[in-house]
Amino acid sequence: MGNRCAVIGVGQTRYTTKRRDVSIAGLVREAALRALEDAGLTFKDIDAVVVGKAPDLFEGVMMPEAYLADALGAAGKPMMRVHTAGSVGGSTALVGASLVQGGVHDRVLVVAFEKQSESNATWALSTHLPFNASLVVGAGGYFAPHIREYMRRTGAPDHIGTLVAVKDRLNALKNPYAHLRIPGIDRAMVESTPMLWEPIRYLETCPSSDGACAMVLASESAVTGTPAWVHGTAMRSEPIFRAGRDTVNPQGGKDCAADVYRQAGVTDPRRQIDVAEVYVPFSWYEPMWLENLGFAAEGEGWKLTESGATALDGDIPWNASGGVLSSNPIGASGLIRFAEAALQVRDMAGEHQVDGARLALGHAYGGGAQFFAMWIVGRERP
Amino acid sequence: MRDVAIVAFAQTEHTASDSGQSEPELILPVIEEVKERTGLRRFGFTCSGSCDYLAGAPFSFVSALDALGAWPPISESHVEMDGAWALYEAWVRLQHGDVDTALVYGFGKSSLGDLRSIMTLQLDPYYLAPLGLDQVSFAALQAAAVRADRAELDAIVRRSRAAGRDNPYALDLPDELTDAVAPSRASDVAPSRASDVVPSRASDVVPSRASDVVPSRASDVVPSRASDVVPSRVSDIEPLRASDVAPITDGAAAVVLAAGDAVAELCARPAYIRGIAHRIEPHYLGMRDLARSASAADAARAAGVGKGPVEVAELHTQFAHEEIILRRALELPADTVVNPSGGPLAANPVMAAGLIRIGAAAARIHDGTASRTVGHAAGGPCLQHNLVTVLEG
Amino acid sequence: METSEPLVARHVLEFPGGYTRTTGPVIGRFLTELRAGRIVGVRTAEGRVLVPPLEYDPATGDPVTDEYVEVGPAGTVTASAWVQEPRPEHPLDRPFAWALIRLDGADTTLVHAVDAGDPKALRPGARVWPVWRERREGGITDIACFRPEVTMIVSPVRPEYRIQAGGALRTFLEGVRRGVFLGGRCATCAKVYVPFRASCPECGTRIAEQVELPDTGTITTFAINNLPDPRAPEVPFVSAYILLDGADIPMIALVGGVPAHEVRQGMRVRAEWVPESERTLSMANVRWFTPTGEEDAELS
Structure with a gap:
């Protein structure tokens, strides 16, 4: 795991359908400057910058980190650009942390963003090359069959997805940055919305958001302010077209979790982890990932959700921030999970703070549920 | 820092036109080759570099995983950058000390689209991209700023092509320059002479608009074996000539890094990374001195290029004048041999070409023909971003 | 006879050429x-x-x-x-x-x-x-x-490509033109992949052996899509994972000839091919998969 690394600054923009008032540079600067302010630093104090985002087709700017270099104070410094599909935000944090853990730098700024309103996500995610006939329409079209299979295997009742959709949006009402803030959200409202990709209802999906998130990571000697210490980092990838691949409970996710738990000394995640920010873009992925990440036995994840354990006042709150279901600037969504985990253990999450959070999990996944990035951050130095 | 070495390098026999292979099919032979060389089936870390806009589809790297045999699941990451930066990320990862081997690869098929206009998409989307400023045009602005001598540029191209003809992986490009390119339409190409190419300032150069330019099309290219290939035609943008421009190329490359005891187990003559650093500079072309590369100079200093002799330097020169800029920035001694592989002017598989420079520099140490070499990679318009490695036996 | 038709005329009060005002x-x-x-x-x-x-x-x-x-x-x-x-x-x-x-x-x-x-x-x-x-x-x-104020600009981005299907994909599509699904068997792990591919995703081994697979299979899971798509005939349409008999990995394809809500996991289906004279080197040769009427298969 290398040298110690801590999160010392977090910055987010408000997430919304269209940020009409800013350029791409303005958007990322907003998050970056807030993270620097949180750390009590300026661009001058930063050794290297890591940028992450999902496909460049969203903004129609190829490798935009080149254009953004000076906007992020990177002139004369090393800059990296990460792209690991939907998990990219998480991977961006891990690449930044790696620079500190490897002893290469003392302070690294990581930034992830998406300005989805410049085009349309379903278009960008459904551009098919000739000869490769595919009937997958957007991310929902891809994930719906796997959710259906989860329901068949576990016999989970239909309303579990609705519970998550409500719970995460209630949490979003406590997060000033959240995109979807739906007063009075309840099961009836979710159930009244149409099926888009059956079994996924409209309000069981994530929004398309504009937004950016940034963090300042530091080595032990360079810590300023309130640190969230990195206790473990892991990434895993598996081939999408492997025969016999379990798309409901992917091995890559299980292995990634095992790796990060081992580093952090976690043997019982349900008991030892105080709060988790997990990439749940469709409501059913909460029970699926509860099992994949070892918070519940196989087939039992939906029972944990149903019991209310994952609510803000439950014993293992998941997505206290409102999660991806409430804010989804795709390239940034993973980094937001990681950053929200850090905010929790820094006791800086505001109204959605989980009391006494000492150990938190940040999680992101991407591709056909085949790329995974995770970290565990804690209040204590490891 | 922990000692890390390049213990294997493989590249495809690059082609000037689309062979019809998918990206995983393109990568497969180089992955097989480095696995065979090292005897490794699993690596502690894997990282790759590629570009969605080259492939014309989002997530082009996803299917590449299928070429690796990534099972059980692997610890893996991807940069939307040249594979050289994937190597950098892997080098950083090996510094942690808990894993000892890493697989790095880069791949790209620039034959699929019009590379010149695709590269426009990398520019500032408000001030530069709407102008339709294409890759050859912005490179021409930099060439004008350098005020390079035509004879010197032609000599660089001739030397690179000659070296490429001796390199089984590079394209076979003719010794004759402009006249040999697309003879059927030679009349379209205004031959430039050294006497009329030296504008006094960059601002004197009016870049031709994208619409004035005949883009190279895959259909203009005679396919089949590398030796048969005529490079796709590029019209001149003063002061650049078509021959100054790296050829359209498809290809891939892979490198294996090792640290600790693994180094000696995997390679008889490992190429140790004694220094590696990269730097970026401001983007907007009017806000930097295009005649110099401050970021390449900074990276070279940080990597320690000047701490010893440099027998061979493999430079990521996609345009002839970039060699002049980089030679100065890296402060290479006069006796350093530049691009003995032919460099990108002889084969330029975009997103792999930078990694290939490092691989080619390592290969000279692997085969015992050099003991201290430099590999360089560049990204962004007009050498905006530069990475320098120093390798020693 | 007197009419009550209104007596109307048009009147224009226009100074020819416009007023000339001193400022x-x-x-x-x-x-x-x-x-x-x-x-x-x-x-x-x-x-x-x-x-x-x-x-x-x-x-x-x-x-x-x-x-x-x-x-x-x-x-x-x-x-x-x-x-x-x-x-x-x-x-x-x-x-x-x-x-x-x-x-x-x-x-x-x-x-x-x-x-x-x-x-x-x-x-x-x-x-x-x-x-x-x-x-x-x-x-x-x-x-x-x-x-x-300008707060947004429209940036058309339209790179063009020439995509060629070579290698394994071409082999597969040539099979589809003949009305056959070509798979490949990995010599190391014995798994049968369809479409035919160059290497095994699990172990990376090059795949040499081609296998002709029947055009029947089982739906493992599916989505009912309520968003229109040009590649589907109507809304809702069913996109399904179909495990061809003898294959170890499902293909995603359209299911037709059955109302969307009657599609089941485990349902047996068969490819419906377009007439031979209309076939090309593409998956469009398969209109969709349609139920065979056999008893549902048991899913693991």
């Missing part, structure tokens, strides 16, 4: 500046800047000074009225706003049209910029209208 020095200066592409105000004795300039201070009647001050070109909307249906004489032929605009550097507001597109875009405080008429004559309409 005086102040208005003339303003319009002359406009023609030159500048907007000026005039300073009052108290130091206020009037735009458009008057010869007198509207508050006191005192003459203004002879100091002209360039203002704008941008300004801030202080109030606006939305015109949903413009009249022929209006400066714009589409919905727009009349607005009071305080140009930067001015102490008064100018009345002009704002081409805002949407009334919500023009709340007080909105910043607007002039759009100059291409041929200016020295009139207030030399400014064609004002428009909101």
